[in-house]
Amino acid sequence: MPSVCFYFQVHQPIRLKQYSVFQMGIDHQYFDEKVNGDIMRKVANKCYIPANKLMLDLIQMHEGRFKISYSITGTAIEQMVKYSPEALDTFVALSKTGCVEFLSETYYHSLASLYSPEEFKKQVTQHSDLMFQLFNQRPKVFRNTELIYSDEIGALIEGMGYQGMIAEGADDILGWRSPHFVYRRPSGNLGLLLKSYRLSDDVAFRFSSRAWNEWPLTAPKFASWVHRLSGNGQLVNLFMDYETFGEHQWESTGIFDFMKALPGEVMKNQEWNFVTPSEALNRYSPTAELSYPRLVSWADEDRSITAWRGNNMQTSALQQLFELQREVYLKNNPSTLDLWRKLQTSDHFYYMCTKWFADGDVHAYFNHYKSPYEAFINFMNVLNDFRESVLGERPSSASSLPPI
Amino acid sequence: MKILMLGWEYPPHISGGLGTACQGLTTALASKGIEIEFVVPHVFGDEKVEHMQLSSPALNDSSSPLQEAIVRIEKKTTHLKEFLTTKTTPSAETATFLEIDHQSILREVIKTSIPSLLFSPYANPDSFQEALRKFSHTELVQTGSFYSSAEHQIVKGLLPESVSEVLNYNFRSQSSSHQYGPDLFTAVDDYTVNLVSKTKGKQFDLIHAHDWMTFPAGIALSRLTGKPLVVHVHSLEFDRSGKHHNERIHKIEEAGLKEATRIIAVSYYTRSIIHREHGIPLSKISVVHNGVYAQQIKHSYEKDMAKKSKIVLFLGRITFQKGPDYFVEAAAKIIPLIPDVKFVMAGSGDMLPRLIERVAELGLSKNFIFTGFLKGKDVERMFALADLYVMPSVSEPFGIAPLEAMSHDVPVIISHQSGVSEVLQSALKVDFWDVDKMANFIAGVLRYPELRQDAIQNAREEIGRLHWGAAADKTMQIYKLALGRGR
CATH class of the missing domain: 3.20.110.20 (7-stranded beta/alpha barrel)
Structure with missing residues (x-):
């Protein structure tokens, strides 16, 4: 049956x-x-x-x-x-x-x-x-x-x-x-x-x-x-x-x-x-x-995760976000923890996807930003404010705020 | 198929994007088997044009019997002296005159002075020499530069009334309040008359005229020969000057657009302005986006890593159209946040003095560098130094400069009010008036190196897709349409 x-x-x-x-x-x-x-x-x-x-x-x-x-x-x-x-x-x-x-x-x-x-x-x-x-x-x-x-x-x-x-x-x-x-x-x-x-x-x-x-x-x-x-x-x-x-x-x-x-x-x-x-x-x-030797998702032709982690902006934004885990845990403040986790929602990184420059337009439909760069700048501005103002941390890595 | 193409400038002697676009388009068309004769007001001899025939209707034989007359005229005509001493030509459309050497200016003026000698639609070279002999040098100087010959009248007769009126406008009695000096209209008239004369007996299937300066010549030739006219709009007076546009240029543009069998616009943006400002039906206007000429791609140009400050670059004419004031206002918002950043404004134009004052007023002089007009290698060096290029144009029919910046691995921010924004996905885009957002983007690009890496990578891929071949294919389709319709 x-x-x-x-x-x-x-x-x-x-x-x-x-x-x-x-x-x-x-x-x-x-x-x-x-x-x-x-x-x-x-x-x-x-x-x-x-x-x-x-x-x-x-x-x-x-x-x-x-x-x-x-x-x-x-x-x-x-x-x-x-x-x-x-x-x-x-x-x-x-x-x-x-x-x-x-x-x-x-x-x-x-x-x-x-x-x-x-x-x-x-x-x-x-x-x-x-x-x-x-x-x-x-x-x-x-x-x-x-x-x-x-x-x-x-x-x-x-x-x-x-x-x-x-x-x-x-x-x-x-x-x-x-x-x-x-x-x-x-x-x-x-x-x-x-x-x-x-x-x-x-x-x-x-x-x-x-x-x-x-x-x-x-x-x-x-x-x-x-x-x-x-x-x-x-x-x-x-x-x-x-x-x-x-x-x-x-x-x-x-x-x-x-x-x-x-x-x-x-x-x-x-x-x-x-x-x-x-x-x-x-x-x-x-x-x-059944073995899955690679990361598989349900998205795009290649069923990869590159829609969320395919370019430098996405990789760096995710990296910097998860680097804050220890500091966030140490704060031991439920609302800070909730805020940090809401920044983890995968959609924030999906909006930064640049794959569709070359091909499809599926990504654009679900996006309230005008461009992936805009999405990235917006996210990074928030993340840096979260790190500096909410966590009270100075920038931790050189990549986040280079000396200008 | 043979095309008679009418242009106003050709690399390396260019004042803006027009010449560059003509080079890209003709090269691609030629590679697809289209035969082109390209006519500009001046040929300098160092242009690279293996792909077509480049010619000028101007006198440029320095050993000509007119040489002496040129010298005399230089001494005696006040008009000429004015012309030579005018250093601050207000617009880059006329900047082409600044580029040419002293001798060329003389040629320009002598040409202007003796149109009747050059023009004779029914004459051959011999009769030209004869006509020349009839004039003594004294006579030349004494009779001055007024068009009076019957031949000139014939060309005038070929033009719509609105155009011939505009071209024969009595400039001497006018104040110089227009941004275009009288010389440009004279040069346009001259080009028109000379070209019709020069083209006598030539075989071609279609006339392709680039921008308003060549429209009178295009109209006259089309009416004379019955060949279809395609006009190509790279820029409109509306873009350059907004509501305070020059009515004479507007009229010439309109005449060309109405007379044309087909119109090519460089963007949908421009197409809609042609429709709105000139009432031309959209069905008559096709869009052909510019491409990137392969030789322009120079990723290998070395970045100067030793420089200390970040550099944000504005490169273009400092005029209303290019929105330089928005660049300054955005900079004013950035500098308190990122004090060690330099804003470079490369270009000249009528808004420059005002902007220098504004920068001083804001107390930002140490963050600003005004380089004046750059060309050739200096442009390349400037791009190599820049960390970001901003094009805040108020109204930009296409905008080839961002493509140049991208080909130098410089991230770009462009305004939505530009034709190039229709084809570029790898650029950051902002409304020219949205200074806050522009500043936010500038800060983002400067602060977040990941974005810079991605923007450069995406730009490289995108530039590879924006080739002139596609533009040539579309242009050929339009030729077919125009030839099919005939006149």
Whole structure:
């Protein structure tokens, strides 16, 4: 009995305001209340609230046979509480159906897994506590920021007691193997659920593309692609940003109608059913070990992490940020710690990406800065103010403030 | 396909980006099999033009029988003396005159003085000599420089009334309040008349005229020969002078734009201004962005690492169009934060005295260096010294200087009000009036070396993509359109 496993990512960064060199030393309010509030309310109204209502309807309509999972960041939850409590209510309502699993990740959607296991674990615990507090669930399956995964990160997660983890089914990692089975970390027990990226991206990216030869995508058509895998796979993992519904794909594209019809179409073939990630790991044993010798994410053609750490600006900004860990810990001040961690949110570094100068324009869509340089200067101005004014440290490395 | 191309300057004798752009475009067009004859007011002999024929309709044979007359005129005409003693030519459009040597100026003036001798659309070289013999040197001096011949009248007859009026404007009775001296209009008129004469009997398929100075000649030739006219707009009077533009130039521009079969604009920015200010339908205007000429790329130029202060560079004409005042105001915000930084203003222009005063008023004189107009090797040295180049232009049709800076591995900040911002992604961009943001960017580039590294790296890749070949391909498409339509 093969299964479809849905996981939706819910994340909103807490965006920095325009912070010029002239504010340094004077202004220590770094975040843009207005922009953050506007975006959260917009996304809540276009996506979270209507999509949650649809999911709730589907769960009720299919009497518990339709199941889904979410990973919701702490920064998204904080902003829902502040700007759209009604959106959070609808997630709480979903958590009570018994058909929705909440996954684990870093509270701040950070890249701490690449810099500091100690800090990483603290953020994961903070998130896990939040999930328990809000949804009465202690997450058992882990999802790292941007699906960033490697053997090393797998070992770290297994050491933290997780049953399994989400990862990208990247071609170079899989080789001839199929993403439609459960795998296992080499010399370990951590189960790996791999994103079936073709089918996932058909919905998340290509759904409304008229240049695509499969347009328009209908639920029966998509279900038939899933059904075609019968006998060749156990599990189809459809992992995507939740903003696919109503935000990346507007309501007018028919994305909600597609989703409304899809579970029924999939279950028309009685072999097929829906599972949550934990259920998938319980139901299907790993077929083989799968090694990730490099850092893999779910972004871009090369599924690398270069969208966040690909140029000098990003590398240096991240380095300088994580160098402050000891000083921040020594301060032992919860609000300072929270501030430092909000600067860790991966989006701040994504805005500094210069990859798209040469090719794509995907990056530009999610960017409120006019250029990556602007994003970098803004971030560095904030970081330097944080270091000097909040931590009271003089510049620690020559690279941050060279003698001029 | 043979193109008769009308220009105003050609490297190395240039006052701005126009000559450089013409060099890049013609080189690429020639490599694609287009035959070009390029006509400028002066040929100096040291231009590198293997790819096409470069000519001038001016008298430049120093052994000509006119030589003596030149000397006499120098002694006797007050107009000439004025011209020679005017050191502060206010605009760089006329700076081309400053570049030329003494002898060339004389030629310029004698040419201006005897247009009737040069012009004769139906004459051959022999009849020119004959005509010359008819005039004694005395006569030349006595009769002065007024156009009076029937031949000149014929060219005038070819031009729209608005243009011939403007060109024959009685400059002597006017005060010199215009930023363009009377000499430029005389030179334009002269170029027009001479060119029509010179071009007699030449075969070509299309006329391609660069900027307003060549538009009257383009119009006259097109009307005379029936060949299509493509006008190429590198810069508009509106850009140079804003609302206080020179009405005479505006009229010539408008006549050329209306007469043209097709118009090439160097940016979408310029295209929209042509549409807005001259009422030309957008469908008639194509955009061809400038490229970077391969020879301009000189990453290898050595950086002077020994220098102590960071250098922020403004390089361009110090005129309204280039926004030098915004550069000064941004500097005033930076200096309290980063006291040891030098702001270099390289260029000359009518706003220079005012800016020097403003810098003194702000008490920033020790942070500012005014170099005056730089050319050739000095420009390269300046770029090599600079840590950052800023182009705060108020209205810049394209702006080739940032590309030059990038090719010297200098990060650039450019204004959104520039055509080049349409093609550059690796530059920092700011609205010219947003002095706070400009200052924030300047501080960012100076303080954060990572940004500098990335900007330089991205610029190298980007410059490689901005080649003239693409511009030539688009230009050829426009030629086809123009030829297809005919007149």
